[in-house]
Amino acid sequence: MSNSFDDMPFFDEEPGEMARKPQPPAAPAERAPVAGGGIAARAMAARDGGKRPDYLAGLNPEQTEAVETLEGPVLVLAGAGTGKTRVLTTRIAHILNTGRAFPSQILAVTFTNKAAREMKERIALLVGGAVEGMPWLGTFHSIGVKLLRRHGELVGLRSDFTILDTDDVVRLIKQLIQAEGLDDKRWPAKQFAGMIDTWKNKGLGPADIPEGDARAFANGRGRDLYVAYQARLSTLNACDFGDLLIHPIAIFRKNPDLLKEYHGRFRYILVDEYQDTNTAQYMWLRLLAQRPKGELQNVCCVGDDDQSIYGWRGAEVDNILRFEKDFPGAKVIKLERNYRSTEHILGAAAHLIAHNEGRLGKTLFTDRSDPDDAKVQVHASWDSEEEARAIGEEIEQLQRGKHLLNDMAILVRASFQMREFEDRFVTLGLNYRVIGGPRFYERLEIRDAMAYFRLVAQASDDLAFERIINTPKRGLGDTTVRALHDYARARDIPMLAAAADIIETDELKPKARKALFDVIQSFRRWQELLENTPHTELAEQILEESGYTDMWKNDKSAEAPGRLENLKELIRSMESFESMRGFLEHVSLVMDAETNENLDAVSIMTLHSAKGLEFDTIFLPGWEEGLFPHQRSLDESGRAGLEEERRLAYVGITRAKHRCHIWFVSNRRIHGLWQSTLPSRFLDELPVTHVEVAEMEQSYGGYGRGGYGQSRFDKAEPFANSYSTPGWKRAQANKTDATRDNWGTRSGHAVERIGYGESGPKGRTIEGELVAKSTSTEPSRFTLGDRVFHLKFGNGNITGIEGNKLTIEFDRAGQKRVLDGFVERA
DNA sequence: CTATGAAAATTTTTT
């Protein structure tokens, strides 16, 4: 068997219009230059003129150094808002403009597709188009795909392999677990998928995983399962996300000659967000970047140890700390001049992050100092609903002040927090945009449609087959699918082929046989159309003829119209792709749909997806212990986890240019139960000089003196000062004008009723502590039928008691389950 | 094989 790429022009995507040869000797495979007004020609002009190109103007000395130090390894430590992206893009523009390399000879790696897209756009602005010629700008994963499409055969993949997403992977693993005769409840497929992902992020194959890990799952059969999983992927001609990193590493290791060709290929390597590289990515990068002795290592990594927030995904901050060791003679450049935020915002962020140990230590500074700049504001609300309401009001106020919604963002710790804002904004009629929420391509109907497309484009995609063979219902249930599955596995053929075979036999009941026959006929027809029919047309035809659109048209549930709308949107989004295959590839890697920039809307997103962005006004809700810092982070990673959470807080604050509002609430609903919460310890770590407590009247000013938290945490008796917090103080301030009937209805002071925190019975004030205690053995202080009052729901009767959880039939709110600490006898 | 209702899980963050 001959490897087809041996006799293929190796680097075939070189654009023919590319201008002159780059001055340092070009790679042998480059095509002959063609005259024209391309980048290199402009570069020649720039050089001949002897003038500094204007894209270098306006850079500060450090930035200039980072851009102009093109030879040898460079590490740029770029604090938040110091022009990191600008340095990267200008550096690339400079490389191109001085004719040092063709666009295709630059490897530029980013972390997200969004970052890659943005970088492409910005480079295009700098050099004037021609970024088409930068095929190697993308995420680690997308570049991994590119490599595998060329050289996948070296690890047993055909070039048309499919990329499985998390959902596919979990379903596949579930099958494997069941096939092993294991209980898939005791050993959840999802968990094992996570383990495999973790291993792959560390660059570990089945043979390399630690014994302990191998034993931890499925009665010690973890390793076997991993082997079986890889084998299954191989028969499916498929890859998971981790493989996109692992396979290229294996290929380069096993084929030094090939690696050498790529060394010649990539004259310049740039890596964004270096602090977030995991071990596999690091290995991958080292293979490409570490050249044989004597050769220059033109690698430039940009990062910020204070913004490392992906430790949970296997990112190793150590990579950035180790850079100088890995690349001796590396030049380290620190960017510390911040161009984004006011000094208050910067001051608050800096003071907070200073609580972390083990930093490289940068000090951001700005010389902007405007007495009008607002300090970072800390707000308190009674519960998360009021929080949403209050933030909504703040936003509307800004809007009245002619601020664009596009310049505001709400950054949450966990995505479940988004919902309340959405609800609120819908009622307000306030435009919002959720970024990175439930992804478009992850929706049921989209995934179904995609499965059809995948199966047409790739007949061996068994996962797609199983997904849609009985959607819409065709009378092909579990029994039939199981039979097909066994048949296919026994003969080692794809299920679609097995289906074609099996209808020739009498193994199936006539009914199923007929149904299957029809489906196969349809797929045969679509497959024939694949090459010659415009792909959007084909897509519509598939959804129509398969009965999939009809299925939703006949569905009278509330979401059906939306789903049909999404399907239309899907077809529309296919238009910008050349072919069905191109589209499928895009979707498997880029799970996010483009946002509509024309709409003025508030952005709602997680702190993680906010990295790299900036907004005029930032809202940071949910600064409470347990949520932020997240309990799980603390439990699983202890101090390291806390520090990562703190970095997350740092990232959040530094997204703000002018205004930063931090919120915390006293009560939050978790798993459907209202729990009382304590303000985040991060609030105590903010400096008094740059932070003020919003809406706190002078009379309560004392609390802001660097210590609204200290008492809370340091007192031996936590009850005493549980409410020496703004929320509580505000509650006090409001208690006089509060009545039972107006709670929740007015401008956000739903707090009133907690008024008698100090004098009232302890049982109510410190719910949190009581909950913790009474979960053990103490009998409830209530009995069935008791008449009780709840701050939020009003009066009601107890209809059920389970430990400290009460089921109460409220007069107004209906039946709810609440913790007994939240109610009092009426 | 499907429809119904009950039980269980969900909630960290992403390519």
Add this chain to the structure above:
DNA sequence: ATTTTCATAG
């Protein structure tokens, strides 16, 4: 609390 998964009956 809501959503998803599972079990049972039709």
